[in-house]
Amino acid sequence: MAALNSKLILLASIFTLGALASLAMARHTPQEAATRLRHEQWMARYGRVYTSPNEKETRYQIFKDNVALIDSFNAEGAKPYRLGVNQFADLTNEEFRTARNRFKGHMCSPQKGTFKYENVTGVPSAMDWRTKGAVTPVKDQGQCGCCWAFSAVAAVEGINQLSTGKLVSLSEQELVDCDTSGEDQGCNGGLMDDAFEFIIQNKGLTTESNYPYTAADGSCSAGKEGNHAADIKGYEDVPANSESALLKAVANQPISVAIDAGDSSFQFYKSGVFTGECGTELDHGVTAVGYGESGGMKYWLVKNSWGAQWGEEGYIRMQRDVSAEEGLCGIAMQASYPTA
Numbered sequence: 001m002a003a004l005n006s007k008l009i010l011l012a013s014i015f016t017l018g019a020l021a022s023l024a025m026a027r028h029t030p031q032e033a034a035t036r037l038r039h040e041q042w043m044a045r046y047g048r049v050y051t052s053p054n055e056k057e058t059r060y061q062i063f064k065d066n067v068a069l070i071d072s073f074n075a076e077g078a079k080p081y082r083l084g085v086n087q088f089a090d091l092t093n094e095e096f097r098t099a100r101n102r103f104k105g106h107m108c109s110p111q112k113g114t115f116k117y118e119n120v121t122g123v124p125s126a127m128d129w130r131t132k133g134a135v136t137p138v139k140d141q142g143q144c145g146c147c148w149a150f151s152a153v154a155a156v157e158g159i160n161q162l163s164t165g166k167l168v169s170l171s172e173q174e175l176v177d178c179d180t181s182g183e184d185q186g187c188n189g190g191l192m193d194d195a196f197e198f199i200i201q202n203k204g205l206t207t208e209s210n211y212p213y214t215a216a217d218g219s220c221s222a223g224k225e226g227n228h229a230a231d232i233k234g235y236e237d238v239p240a241n242s243e244s245a246l247l248k249a250v251a252n253q254p255i256s257v258a259i260d261a262g263d264s265s266f267q268f269y270k271s272g273v274f275t276g277e278c279g280t281e282l283d284h285g286v287t288a289v290g291y292g293e294s295g296g297m298k299y300w301l302v303k304n305s306w307g308a309q310w311g312e313e314g315y316i317r318m319q320r321d322v323s324a325e326e327g328l329c330g331i332a333m334q335a336s337y338p339t340a
Contacts, residue, residue, distance in 0.1 A: 038085075039063050046087045046309075059090040066090070070268055080297060084270030086310050097262045097283065098145075115239055115249075116339070123251035128290040128301060134161040134254060135289050136169045138314025140307035142215035144187035149175040150305035151256045151285030152195035156205060156338050158254030158289070160230040163340040168229050171211035178202070178220035186217040192256040192285055196235035196338050204228025238335035241325040246332045247291065250300070254289045255337045257302070258282040259318075259329040266329075269311050273299045275319045280330035288335070291320055300331060 039060050042048070050056040070083045088096050129135050136157050141150055149172040161167040176186040179198040184190030199205050202225065211224040238255065239245040249255050261284035263277045273294055290301035298320040308314040319328045326333045 035064055035067065036060065038067065039090075042085060042089060048090065062092055063090045066264075066268070069264060073265070079272075079275055080295065081265075081272030081274045081276075082270045083265065083268040086268060086270070087307070088267050088310075091267075093262070093264045093267060096267050113236060115236060115245065117245075117248040117252055118239075120248040120251065123247055126290070126292040127251050128292070129158060129254050130289060133167050134158040135303060136167060138303065138308045139172070139213070139305050141172075141305040144176070144215045144217075145189055146172060146176050146187050147285040147305055148184065148190035148192050149179075149195060151258075151287050152192040152199075152338075153205070154287035154289070154303055154305075155192070155254050155256040155336075156196075156199065156230060156232055158287075159232065159338050159340050162253055164230075169208040170205050170230055171208045171213070171224075173208075173213045173218070174206055174211045174220075174225055175199075177211075177218045178225050180220075187215075188217075192258070193235060193237070193336050196232065196336070199232055199338070200234065202228075204231035232338035232340060234339045235336055236339060238332070238337070240334065241327075241332055243321055243325075243327050243332045246288070246327070246335050247320075249335065249337060250288045250291055253337055254287050254303075255335050257286055257288045257331050257335045258333065259284050259286060259302075259331050261286075261329065266316075269316055271312050273297045273317045273319055274328075276329060278329035280326050280333060282330050282334060288331070289315075292317075300328075302331075 042063065048059075050059060066089050067085055070085055073079075073083050134157070135154070139150060141147060152175065153170050153172050157168065157170050160170075175184065175190075175195050175198065179190070179195060180186060182194050182197075184194045184198065206224055206227045207229045210227055210229070211221065238249050246255065246257075260278045260281050262281065265277045266274075286305070287303045288300050289303045292299060292301065294317065299317040300320050302316045302318055304311060304314055304316060306314070318331060322328050
């Protein structure tokens with residue numbers, strides 16, 4: 001009986017070892033090995049380090065799913081834009097949206113007051129404020145949900161350059177730390193209009209070099225806050241749900257806009273004119289810095305704040321003149337701009 005039990009135990013051990021060997025072989029199929037190598041190369045490129053083997057495996061599985069989605073989309077070639085394996089490839093879409101898209105769109109009030117460009121006629125067929133020296137290099141908000149601050153600052157940098165002839169990189173961190181008495185709450189989200197209101201009440205905004213970005217909430221530095229480098233006199237809202245009104249505005253200065261950037265196609269956008277999968281649940285603040293046409297398709301040129309490795313060196317071209325009055329991803333719903 002003991003001998004029989006020993007044989008059964010031995011057979012069970014052999015079976016278990018065989019199963020483990022089969023599993024190991026399955027994990028190292030050529031396709032799986034290639035994907036794991038791709039993940040290692042991706043980690044090296046973006047400096048990603050994980051705290052444990054378990055975390056690495058979890059992130060690898062997310063990476064694997066995202067790569068499959070990206071490769072499948074590009075292979076179909078059905079859209080005029082492409083996706084890419086960027087720095088967000090080991091994040092689920094929910095993680096991605098939670099960390100970065102914190103525009104408080106539901107708290108925006110309807111457009112009111114004047115629209116200084118209402119009677120503008122004969123706008124240029126194309127505009128790119130980068131070529132006119134009114135746009136600073138692309139910045140990176142990191143894991144802080146303060147897209148609203150980057151959108152507002154880019155618009156203020158633009159009007160300041162148009163007014164003074166000098167392009168000065170201004171401080172998002174000042175808004176994150178100091179603009180906290182109203183709806184704006186640093187990394188927890190905010191509104192561009194409220195940021196403009198703060199700058200007006202504060203009588204200006206300091207430079208990025210004087211008050212550097214930390215990608216985290218901090219205490220307001222009164223000394224730095226008082227060292228103004230640019231100011232604005234007011235701000236106006238672009239009439240809602242009108243791409244033609246938005247066009248008049250963007251033809252004259254960089255404009256803060258809110259969009260629905262929650263879909264994976266936005267997370268992994270790489271190049272081309274984005275015709276996207278998006279709705280109108282505004283969750284991200286960006287800056288329209290121009291417009292044009294490519295391959296017969298009109299587009300908005302939009303500056304993002306996810307670093308220069310995302311999209312077209314930090315920018316996205318979004319389809320313009322769509323059938324929906326609110327514009328693609330709601331870009332024409334809640335646009336605004338500072339006035340000098």
